[in-house]
Amino acid sequence: MLDxxxxxxxxxxxxxxxxxxxxPEDLLDEFLRVDAEWRKMVDESNRLKKVRNSVADEIPxxxxxxxxxxIDEMKRIVERIKELDxxxxxxxxxxxxxxLNMPNIPHDSVxxxxxxxxxxxxxxxxxxxxxxxxxxxxxxxxEDLDIIDFTRGAKIAGSGFYVMKGDGARxxxxxxNYMLDVHREQGYLEVFPPAVVNRQAVIGTGQxxxxxxxxxxxxxxxxxxxxxxxxxxxxxxxxxIFDKKDLPIYYTAYLPSFRREAGRHADTRGIVRVHxxxxxxxxxxxxxxxxxxxxxxxxxxxxxxxxxxxLPYRVKLLCTGDLGFASAKTYDIEAHAPGINxxxxxxxxxxxxxxxxxxxxIKYRPEPHLKSEFVHTLNGSGIALPRTVASLLENYQxxxxxxxxxxxxxPYMQGQELIE
RNA sequence: GCCGAGGUAGCUAAGCCCGGAUCACAGCGCCGGCCUUGAGAGCCGGUGGUGCUCUGCACCACGGGAGUUCGAAUCUCCCCCUCGGCGCCA
Numbered sequence: 001m002l003d004x005x006x007x008x009x010x011x012x013x014x015x016x017x018x019x020x021x022x023x024p025e026d027l028l029d030e031f032l033r034v035d036a037e038w039r040k041m042v043d044e045s046n047r048l049k050k051v052r053n054s055v056a057d058e059i060p061x062x063x064x065x066x067x068x069x070x071i072d073e074m075k076r077i078v079e080r081i082k083e084l085d086x087x088x089x090x091x092x093x094x095x096x097x098x099x100l101n102m103p104n105i106p107h108d109s110v111x112x113x114x115x116x117x118x119x120x121x122x123x124x125x126x127x128x129x130x131x132x133x134x135x136x137x138x139x140x141x142x143e144d145l146d147i148i149d150f151t152r153g154a155k156i157a158g159s160g161f162y163v164m165k166g167d168g169a170r171x172x173x174x175x176x177n178y179m180l181d182v183h184r185e186q187g188y189l190e191v192f193p194p195a196v197v198n199r200q201a202v203i204g205t206g207q208x209x210x211x212x213x214x215x216x217x218x219x220x221x222x223x224x225x226x227x228x229x230x231x232x233x234x235x236x237x238x239x240x241i242f243d244k245k246d247l248p249i250y251y252t253a254y255l256p257s258f259r260r261e262a263g264r265h266a267d268t269r270g271i272v273r274v275h276x277x278x279x280x281x282x283x284x285x286x287x288x289x290x291x292x293x294x295x296x297x298x299x300x301x302x303x304x305x306x307x308x309x310x311l312p313y314r315v316k317l318l319c320t321g322d323l324g325f326a327s328a329k330t331y332d333i334e335a336h337a338p339g340i341n342x343x344x345x346x347x348x349x350x351x352x353x354x355x356x357x358x359x360x361x362i363k364y365r366p367e368p369h370l371k372s373e374f375v376h377t378l379n380g381s382g383i384a385l386p387r388t389v390a391s392l393l394e395n396y397q398x399x400x401x402x403x404x405x406x407x408x409x410x411p412y413m414q415g416q417e418l419i420e
Numbered sequence: 421g422c423c424g425a426g427g428u429a430g431c432u433a434a435g436c437c438c439g440g441a442u443c444a445c446a447g448c449g450c451c452g453g454c455c456u457u458g459a460g461a462g463c464c465g466g467u468g469g470u471g472c473u474c475u476g477c478a479c480c481a482c483g484g485g486a487g488u489u490c491g492a493a494u495c496u497c498c499c500c501c502u503c504g505g506c507g508c509c510a
Contacts, residue, residue: 042471046479053479056491060440067490074490241430365430372430372468 001359002102004095007031017105020112020320031098038091045084052077100209104355106320107292107329113319119332120319125303126312128336133399137339138390139270141397142168145419148271160261160275167419171392171405172278174412175385176254179280179305183382186301188252188282193232195255196223201235204360206326206352216258225258229281230379235360237285241372242364248286248294252382254278271386272337272344278385284378285362288354291376292329295351299331302347302382308408311391312336314343328353335387339394344387349380 007014011028018025052074059070111120129135142148147168153161164172184190202208202224207215216225226232233253242249257279271277282301286294299315306313318330327350334343354374357363363372396404402420405413 039471042479046471049479050477052490057440059490071490078490 001099001355002105003354003358004035004099007099007102008035013105014102017103017320020106021103021323022114022321023103027098027102031095031102034091034095034098038088038095041084041088041091045081045088048077048081048084052081100203100359103323103325104328104353106323107351107353109292109317110323110329111317111319112321114321115319116322118319119316119322121314122317122331123303123315124312125307125314126310126336128312129338129395131338135339135394136397136401137270138337138393141339141393141401141403142271144401145403147171147419158275160273162271162274167413167416168389170413171389171409171419172385174409175388176278176280177412178308178409179382180252180254182304182308183252183280183282183301186250186304188250188301191233191236191251191253193229193236193253193255195226195232195258197226197231197235198223200238201231201360202227204235204238205231205356206359207231210325214260216260226255227259228257228379228381229253229255229279230283233281233283234356234362234377234379237362238360240362242285242362242375244287244364244366247364247375248284248290251283252280253283254280257384270340271390272340272342274386280382280385282349282378282380282382285375286378287364288373288376291351291353291378294376294378295329295331295349298378298380299333299349302333302349302380305383306333306335306346306388309388309392309406311388311395313346324348324350326350326352326355328355333383335391337387337391337394339397340390344391345384346387346391347381347383350378352377352379 002014007028011032014028015025018028055070055074055077059067059074062070111118113119136144139148139150143150145167147165149163149165153163156163180190196218199208199222202212202215207227208224211227215227217223218225224231232255233251236251237249255278256276258276261273261275282298284294284298303313303315313333313335316332316334318324318327318332323330330348330350332345333347333349335346336342337344353376356377357374362375362377364375365372392406393403396406398404402418405417405419410417
């Protein structure tokens with residue numbers, strides 16, 4: 001959520017941001033109109049309340065006849081205050097709705113652009129593998145080795161769900177453990193949060209209302225199936241105030257993520273776009289002045305996973321048009337999958353500045369006597385499992401149909417070197 | 421799910437029964453001032469949010485919301501959370 005004072009005092013900045021992101025600017029015009037009326041009403045209400053408060057204090061001191069007159073007069077004032085306050089709270093609701101739908105302001109270093117085509121490649125690691133035989137896709141490999149079962153996944157849960165079996169299931173588990181161990185050594189505290197969250201939490205990190213149709217909703221309890229561990233982990237500290245010395249705080253979490261992927265039907269073969277997937281997440285709470293440096297180190301921490309797995313990848317700096325709603329700056333990491341011949345987005349590392357902190361009211365106190373300020377939050381996938389598995393199977397496949405297990409995973413698979 | 425006790429400012433904690441006399445008692449912490457060679461003690465002031473005609477004035481804030489009233493921390497109703505006890509249950 002943007003600071004209301006910022007929108008009010010610096011509408012030009014907000015207008016540029018909306019324009020660059022491809023959002024309608026009337027969001028801002030509407031805000032300014034509603035806010036101006038709100039302030040006018042608040043001012044009038046405050047003036048009347050002053051009268052009410054001082055007269056209410058006088059009343060017990062008055063003689064009976066005077067008292068009666070005053071009380072009659074007060075009734076009219078109170079009536080007017082009630083009208084004003086009703087209108088004020090209506091305006092507040094409208095204004096909040098507008099502000100909740102306003103995206104974060106991109107950082108100066110973010111390139112202006114319209115779509116993913118305007119993203120900039122800032123790093124490359126390794127090179128796409130060249131084969132001396134026709135490489136298979138991960139879904140062919142998965143079925144041939146009987147380690148991924150799409151049919152039965154669809155049978156028990158629907159299309160977009162799949163079952164990992166045997167060495168596939170073990171590979172999944174090995175990857176989770178490997179990632180968590182790497183991140184723990186990088187200084188992240190491992191947490192295992194609930195996989196359902198309440199409405200406050202999805203508002204806090206910005207998925208609600210913008211992405212509400214992409215989440216699974218349990219109507220009866222008004223709970224939401226975790227769309228990314230960013231949500232429960234960031235909201236761990238909802239409504240909290242840190243001491244400055246507590247920051248920065250780094251968390252890593254393994255948690256299944258659920259996405260309805262409403263309306264997306266193209267490119268659904270394989271496991272690159274599914275309804276449930278495992279993900280190891282990184283979340284940081286940091287001092288505002290450090291946040292963009294922290295983004296760089298977050299990116300390196302996520303990259304370390306792919307480097308360890310020796311998978312070729314590239315890093316994209318997202319342009320304004322492709323930037324997520326809550327993010328001020330985002331790097332995507334794309335691993336190469338030679339079978340389907342695509343670069344797969346396996347991680348997205350973002351700095352949200354105070355956008356999420358403001359929504360979730362996560363603050364810190366610079367000094368014990370000073371008033372609290374919002375922290376900055378960051379988040380990166382470190383990383384999404386299915387696409388990593390896809391890239392891994394396709395990169396490590398052998399001519400004879402077997403798949404070599406990456407060295408770093410072997411300790412997690414009892415030393416096994418090959419899936420056959 | 422049932423019964424009971426609670427939720428007051430950064431923290432501790434009065435007030436609630438009996439609505440108005442303290443601008444929400446008081447303590448701790450912290451900040452500023454006075455004092456001091458310095459620190460401490462002591463004394464004074466401050467310590468959340470918002471609005472405006474913004475060196476000031478005002479409004480709001482006692483878990484959240486609604487109501488009663490000229491006036492609500494205080495009375496009524498609904499909801500949330502915490503802690504006990506009971507029940508249920510991997």
